[in-house]
Amino acid sequence: MAEYLPSPTDWVREQVELYEGSGGTQGLTLRETGLPVIIVTNRGKQTGGIRKTPLMRVKDGSNYVLVGSKGGAPKNPEWVYNLRADTSVEIRDETEVFNMRVREVHDDPERARLWERAVAAYPPYEEYQTRTTRKIPVFVAEPA
Numbered sequence: 001m002a003e004y005l006p007s008p009t010d011w012v013r014e015q016v017e018l019y020e021g022s023g024g025t026q027g028l029t030l031r032e033t034g035l036p037v038i039i040v041t042n043r044g045k046q047t048g049g050i051r052k053t054p055l056m057r058v059k060d061g062s063n064y065v066l067v068g069s070k071g072g073a074p075k076n077p078e079w080v081y082n083l084r085a086d087t088s089v090e091i092r093d094e095t096e097v098f099n100m101r102v103r104e105v106h107d108d109p110e111r112a113r114l115w116e117r118a119v120a121a122y123p124p125y126e127e128y129q130t131r132t133t134r135k136i137p138v139f140v141a142e143p144a
Helices: 010-021 078-085 108-121 124-130
Strands: 037-043 050-056 063-067 088-093 096-104 138-143
Touching: 010 037, 010 050, 037 078, 050 063, 050 078, 063 108, 078 096, 108 124, 108 138
Parallel strands: none
Antiparallel strands: 037 050, 037 088, 063 138, 088 096, 096 138
16 A cells, blocks of 8 residues: 655645545635535655645536646646546545546547536636646546
């Protein structure tokens, strides 16, 4: 079993600890936004360790949409590279935990539909895309 490697970012590490430590009953929203988040658990591409990241909860039926925005930064968040290397993830949505497989969405019509759903759930995504020249990656997590 791989070792859990907590995030070096304080707020991420603290939110994951609160969310998981409470069994999915606390820490369910992104800081001051009040909008719901999920915890995505994956394997680190370089370390092989277990990584956990709070991401906005964007649902598409029984699937989840994962958006690699990083606030519109020039580079992708590290978890994007992890998911490209290993498509197995665990998603904790409040008290429920799901084993899922992710795939990056490259098909333009599907991506546009999922992007619209993501922006509806978290409107700042639209602005984040204007801050960067990279095309923000979109993944869909489906039941394994």
